[in-house]
Amino acid sequence: MPEKDRKDPVTGHIEKEVENALTEGLPELPPEEAEALKEKVRRRVREEMAKEAARLAREQRTREKKRQDEEMGEKEEKFERFNRNFRFQHMVLFSSVILLVLTGMPLKFPDFVLSRFLIALWGGIQNSTIVHRIAAGMLIYFMVHHFIYTILTRDGRRDFLLMIPGLQDAKDIRKNIRNFLGKSPDKPSFGRFSYIEKFDYWAVYWGCVIMIGSGLFLWFETEVMRFLPKYAVDMAHEMHSDEALLATLAIVIWHFYNVHFNPDRFPGTLLWWHGQLTEHEMKEEHPLEYEEIMSRRGKESPEVADR
Amino acid sequence: MIRCFLVAALAAAALLTAGPAGAAAPSVGECLDCHGDKSIEMTTPGGQTVSLHVDLEEYRRSVHGGGSCVTCHTDAKSPHERLAKVNCGRCHGDAAKSYASSSHGKLRAKGVADVPACHDCHGKHGIRKSKDPAARTFHLNIAAACLRCHKDRAIERKYGLPGEKEMIGYERSVHGLASKGGQMGSAVCPDCHGNHTILPGDNPKSATNRQNIPTLCGKCHTGILDKYERSVHAKGMRAGIAESPVCTDCHGEHTISKVSDPNSPVAARNIPKTCSRCHDKEGISSRYALPKKRFSSYMDSFHGIAVEYGMTKAANCASCHGVHDILPSSDPASTVNKANLPNTCGRCHPKAGPNFAKGPVHVEITPSKSLGVFAIRVFYTLFISALVILFVLHVGLEMYGRWNRRRKGGAEGKGSPK
Structure with a gap:
């Protein structure tokens, strides 16, 4: 090893110095005793x-490993899973939903210990209801944005079509469960969207329609009641409150587990920020x-070569 | 000239000798010969030392100051032994009579020495007219006179009187604060309890008896009494229903405070709790065939929750039902009559239309009361339960699968596939 070669002269030098110092410092002692002490x-x-040398070697090894890992990581190809537009939509969605849950849930559960604190956080209910409406505006914006995105962009159209559940998803569920139970060793091979992600997507779709619809009833109750009786608003109120709970539970149990607390990802992933998956993932x-993607590339590359 | 002097001297001698010798009543000056001495004292049989000094100045300024000692101390001679008790009733017959019929008077007749006699409130030699600001019985001073005993814990305990808290409550009440602030219109103790005729509230003759409360408060709050008289609560009260609220049931008694005081039972935020003290009682709603679950249905509504969180502009009971002039919804004049609802809602929701009256205001989620809301709730209860069970099952199974693989795979499965 190169370290050993480098170290030896140094070690020798130090040993010689110690030797000299010892002979100078012990003139009066009887030679046997002096020798024992020297030894x-x-x-x-x-x-x-020896200890110091081992430590240095260890450090060197970890440094090299880190560098190698970095080189490997850079070499591994990154695949863009979510484009910039989609990431922006997701950020609007989650900011709005977090605000909506924080300001809405205390109204559903006023006796919950944190409810008073959550309302006081905004300086009282007068303000928290305003925050709720601002967040509702964000959610409506998201819905409109996503709708246009789905219709107008190629990625949007492709993703929407891929999101439509099919027979394959039922098969995947069956296969996955059998795998969980240990009955079959192979896992289902998912395409761009697994049934887990499809469920997540349609849950948001359904949730947004119900929440925005019923929410607008409550927001503009006087205008609504120009056309509809009060009990329609009462029904919207009930729907808003129940669907809110469902949406919150779906996010907390389904989405959070599958995205954040899943042991593969724990404690989370920055996918929502950079939108990239590694080749391994x-x-x-x-x-x-x-x-x-690979087969498409295979088809494309000869064309490229032809040019 | 000389003759003149002689006559005067004789007359003076005659006067001087007449005093001690004759049985005639002593003059004020003669009494003061002894009682003007500040150090004159007496020891009671109980062993207490009592000053016998009389402040002439104070007496002269009192309402009786123009008279003489013997008007009250009829048995006074000079010198004299222990005198009989002064009987104010000799002149103040009416007051003595009404005092005798009061709680204080009755107890005193039984020999209870703790209860006040005339002088305990009015004073002795320095009695002044109650209009005189220096009088103990002056409007702004009387509460202090009453509280001298009624804030005494020993007395309260001994006679089962309302506690000290109640009395301190008065001092902090809207009436007590007004009186402290020098407002002559403020209600002080005798304004409600009477002066000489004080009786406990459970006595039907007492001014503070339930049946008399509205009239009593109405002495000052005339306009409100008129409104109350029209309400269903007054109707019940007149019918002798003791559960029908009078002023004090909502406002409190000694502790009455302003509506704007957040601790007042009639403050916007506390109204729902105050009304539900009766209207959330099973017995009361069944006895008088009142709709049930008014409180819980209100507290489930946005109005209830918003008020609970301190948004006082959100509707409380009184916002819709009225305050003093509450009427049942069946009454066409009621603010919560179906026909009047759009108007009532419109006080906060401008442009409220007739659709505001279509559907129950207190939403009870039962199939018979609000089928639509009930159906939605049932649907969501099932839907949420089913989905949550599926979520948890899927997540649980996945975790089980991981654990299983790791257990079987040993070192190979340790690093989960990543």
């Missing part, structure tokens, strides 16, 4: 030097999509 000191010095989580 002791020498042994101790050697031990210390692609192969692991969306093998069919990965294959598709």
Whole structure:
């Protein structure tokens, strides 16, 4: 090892110095005793030097490993799963939902211990209801944005079509459960969207329609009651309150587990920020999509070569 | 000239000798010969030392100051032994009579020495007219006179009187504060309890008896009494229903405070609790065939929750039902009569239309009361339960699968696939 070669002259030099110092410092002692003492000191010095050398070697190894890992990571191809537009939509959605839950749930559960605190956080209910409406505006904006995105962009159209549940999803569920139970070793191979993600997507779709619809009834109750009786508003109120609970539970149990607390991802992922998956993750989580991309490339590359 | 002097001297001698010798009543000056001495004292049989000094100045300024000692101390001679008790009733017959019929008077007749006699409130030699600001019985001073005993814990305990808290409550009440602030219109103790005829509230003759409360408060709050008289509560009260509220049931008694005081039972935020003290009682709603679950249905509504969180502009009971002139919804004049609802709602929701009256205001989620809301709730209860069970099952199974694989796979499965 290069370290050993580098170290040896140094070690020798130090040992010589210690030797000199010892002979100078022990003139009066009888030679046997002096020799014993010298031997002791020498042994101790050697031990210390060995320890130090080992430490340096360890550090060197970790540094190199880190560099190698970084090089590997850079080499591994990144696949863009969510484009910038989609990431922006997601950020608007989650900011709005967090605000809505924080300001809305205390109204559903006024006896909950944190409710008073959550309302006081905004300086009282007068303000929290305003925050709720601002967040509602954000959610409505998100809904409109997503709608236009779905219709007007190629990615949007493709994703929407891929989101439509099919027979394959039922098969995947069956396969996945059998795998969980240990009855079959192979996991289902998912395409761009697994049934878990499809469920998440349609839950948000359904949730947004109900929440925005019933929420607007409550927001503009006087205008609504120009056309509809009060009990329609009461029904909207009930719907708003129950659907809110459902949406919150779906996010907290389904989405959070599958995205954040799943042991593969714990304690979370920055996918929502950079939108990228590594090749390894692609192969692991969306093998069919990965294959598709690869085969498309295979078809494309000869064309490129032809040009 | 000389003759003149002689006559005067004789007359003076005659006067001087007449005093001690004759049985005639002593003059004020003669009494003061002894009682003007500040150090004159007496020891009672109980062993207490009592000053016998009389402040002439104070007496002269009193309402009786123009008279003489013997008008009250009829048995006074010079010198004299212990005198009989002064009987104010000799002149103040009416007051003595009404005092005798009061709680204080009755107890005194039984020999209870703790209860006040005339002088305990009015004073002795320095009695002044109650209009005189220096009088103990002056409007703004009387509460202090009453509280001298009624804030005494020993007395309260001994006779089962309302506690000290109640009395301190008066001092902090809207009436007590007004009186402290020097307002002559403020209600002080005798304004409600009477002066000489004080009787406990459970006595039907007492001014503070339930049946008499509205009239009593109406002495000052005339306009409000008129409104109250029209309400269903007054109707019940007149019918002798003791559960029908009078002023004090909502406003409190000694502790009455302004509506704007957040601790007042009639403050916007506390109104629902105050009304539900009766209207959330099973017995009362069944006895008088009142709709049930008024409180819980209100507290489930946005109005209830908003008020609970301190949004006082949100509707409380009184916002819709009225305050003193509450009427049942069946009454066409009621603010919560179906025909009047749009108007009532419109006080806060401008442009409220007739649709505001279509559907119950207190929404009870039962199939018979609000089927639509009930159906939605049932649907969501099932839907949420089913989905949550599925979520948890899926997540649980996945975790089980991981654990299983790790257990079987040993070192190989340790690093989960990543």
